[in-house]
Amino acid sequence: MIVVGAGPVGLTAALLLARRGHDVQVLERRTLPSELPRAVHLDAEAQRVLVDAGVDFAALSSPGAGLRLLDADHRVLAEFPREPGAAGMFHQPDLEEQLRAALARAGGQLTTGVGVVAVRPVRGGAQVVTDRSGDPVLAADLVLGCDGAGSTVARAVRPRYRELARPDRWYVVDLLAPAPLPVWPGVHQVCDPVRAATFMPVVGLRYRAEFRVTDQPLDLPAELARFGAQDCTVVREAEYEYGARVARRWRTGRVLLCGDAAHLTPPFIGQGLGLGLRDAHQLAWRVDAVLAGAHDALLDGFGRERAAHARALVRLAAFTGWLMTAGGVRAARVRSGLARLLPSTLLAAGTPPLRPGPWVRRPRVGRGHGVGRLVPDVRVRGRRLDDLLGPGWALLVCSTEVPDLPELPGGARARVLHRGALPDLGPALRDRWVLVRPDRVVAAVGPRAQR
Structure with missing residues (x-):
C-alpha cells in the first residue's frame, strides 16, 4: 500500500x-x-x-503543566492544571x-x-x-x-x-532561549481583545509565542519582553490562518x-x-x-x-x-x-466518545459510558495494560465463562484476559466483560456480573 x-x-x-x-x-x-x-x-x-x-x-517530550488564562495586563484570571502524563x-x-x-x-x-x-x-x-x-x-x-x-x-x-467556524490569522514565533525562562511551565493564554496571545514552554530551551494578527502593527520585541523572552533567538516566524x-x-x-x-x-x-x-x-x-x-x-x-x-x-x-x-x-x-x-x-477530561456503530455497541439496557472511549491504560505489575492486550482484539472477562461475540473482522480472534488479574478500570467498566478493539477503543460491554 x-x-x-x-x-x-x-x-x-x-x-x-x-x-x-x-x-x-x-x-x-x-x-x-x-x-x-x-x-x-x-x-x-x-x-x-x-x-x-x-x-x-x-x-523526546516534557510534561505540560496545563493552561493559565491571563488578562491584558498578564494578571491570572484562571488556571487549569493537568494531571501528570x-x-x-x-x-x-x-x-x-x-x-x-x-x-x-x-x-x-x-x-x-x-x-x-x-x-x-x-x-x-x-x-x-x-x-x-x-x-x-x-x-x-x-x-x-x-x-x-x-x-x-x-x-x-x-x-x-x-x-465549522470562521478562520483567523495569527503570527507564530518559535524561540530558543539561552537559559530556562522563569515562567510558569504551562500554556499562557492572554485574553486581550486588542492583542490576544499565547506563550508556552515546549521542550528544553524551546518556547513558542503566538499573536493574533490585527490592524495594529505587532511590536514583537516588546511583546516577547512581557514574557521575559526578549533575549531569545527567533528560530522561525510566520503568519498563518487556521481553519x-x-x-x-x-x-x-x-x-x-x-x-x-x-x-x-x-x-x-x-x-x-x-x-x-x-x-x-x-x-x-x-x-x-x-x-x-x-x-x-x-x-x-x-x-x-x-x-x-x-x-x-x-x-x-x-x-x-x-x-x-x-x-x-x-x-x-x-x-x-x-x-x-x-x-x-x-x-x-479526554475527548468525546465515538458514536454508536457496528463496532461501538452500547448496551440496549443500562448505561454504557465506557463504550466508544479508550480503555484506561492502567499499570499491571509494572506493565501497561496496552502491552498486555497485545496488537489485536482483546476480551476482558469476569469469570471463566466467555460470552458469545459477533464474528470479528478479517477472522480475528480476541485475546482473553481475566478481570481478576487486572486493576479496577473505573466505575463505567466495573464488573463487566469488556471487548477492546485493536485501537484500544471499548467496542462493547456486558451486563454487570453478579457478586
Whole structure:
C-alpha cells in the first residue's frame, strides 16, 4: 500500500501497518526532513498511539503543566492544571526523526523527492501518478492521503469540507532561549481583545509565542519582553490562518484521508496532530482486516466514526478560542468572572466518545459510558495494560465463562484476559466483560456480573 505524505500522521499510519506485516511505501515530495516545529503538544490519548507504534515519546517530550488564562495586563484570571502524563510538549523534527527510524526498523519504505500528481481509484486498489520520470504510475492495493491541507489525494476522494467556524490569522514565533525562562511551565493564554496571545514552554530551551494578527502593527520585541523572552533567538516566524473544517467524505474505494487532509482545527485545545494520530490508529486495524479478507465496507465505519469525533473537537476548539479571546473591551470586563466558570472538562477530561456503530455497541439496557472511549491504560505489575492486550482484539472477562461475540473482522480472534488479574478500570467498566478493539477503543460491554 502507499501512504502519501511523511509528516507525523503519515509516518505513524505507515508504521502501524508495517508492524502488522504489510508492505508499505511512503511517498514524500520533500527531499530532506522538515525542520519546522509545527505541532508541539499531544494529549495522553494521542501519546498512546505513538507508543503502540513503537515510538518512545517520553524520551523526546516534557510534561505540560496545563493552561493559565491571563488578562491584558498578564494578571491570572484562571488556571487549569493537568494531571501528570495528561499532556506532553515536544519538538516536531525530533518526533519525525524517531518515526522515520522506527519505520525503517519495521521494514517500511520511505521514498523522498517524489511528488504525487494524481490518484485514480481502480477496482481493488488505486493508481498513483507521480512526477518522476521513467515509471511515473504506481499501483497500490490501498492509498492513504496524509498530505496535508492542500492534499492531492483529497481530489480523488472529493471530501466536500464542512466549515465549522470562521478562520483567523495569527503570527507564530518559535524561540530558543539561552537559559530556562522563569515562567510558569504551562500554556499562557492572554485574553486581550486588542492583542490576544499565547506563550508556552515546549521542550528544553524551546518556547513558542503566538499573536493574533490585527490592524495594529505587532511590536514583537516588546511583546516577547512581557514574557521575559526578549533575549531569545527567533528560530522561525510566520503568519498563518487556521481553519475549522471537517471532510464530509473520507473515502472513495480504497483511497482514504487522514490528518489535515481530512480536517483542520483551531489551535486552542492542542488537538491538531492528536486528531490525525487518532485517524491513523482507528484506520490501521480496519485496513489490516480488509487486507486479511474482510469486506471493504469495514472502511466505511472509519469515516463515520472519525468525522463525528473530529467535528466535536473542532467545534470545542473554536468555542474555547472564542471564549478566551473574542469580543471587545466590554467582553474583557466580564471575562474574568467567566474564565473561572470555564469547565475543566473542556481541557483535561479526554475527548468525546465515538458514536454508536457496528463496532461501538452500547448496551440496549443500562448505561454504557465506557463504550466508544479508550480503555484506561492502567499499570499491571509494572506493565501497561496496552502491552498486555497485545496488537489485536482483546476480551476482558469476569469469570471463566466467555460470552458469545459477533464474528470479528478479517477472522480475528480476541485475546482473553481475566478481570481478576487486572486493576479496577473505573466505575463505567466495573464488573463487566469488556471487548477492546485493536485501537484500544471499548467496542462493547456486558451486563454487570453478579457478586
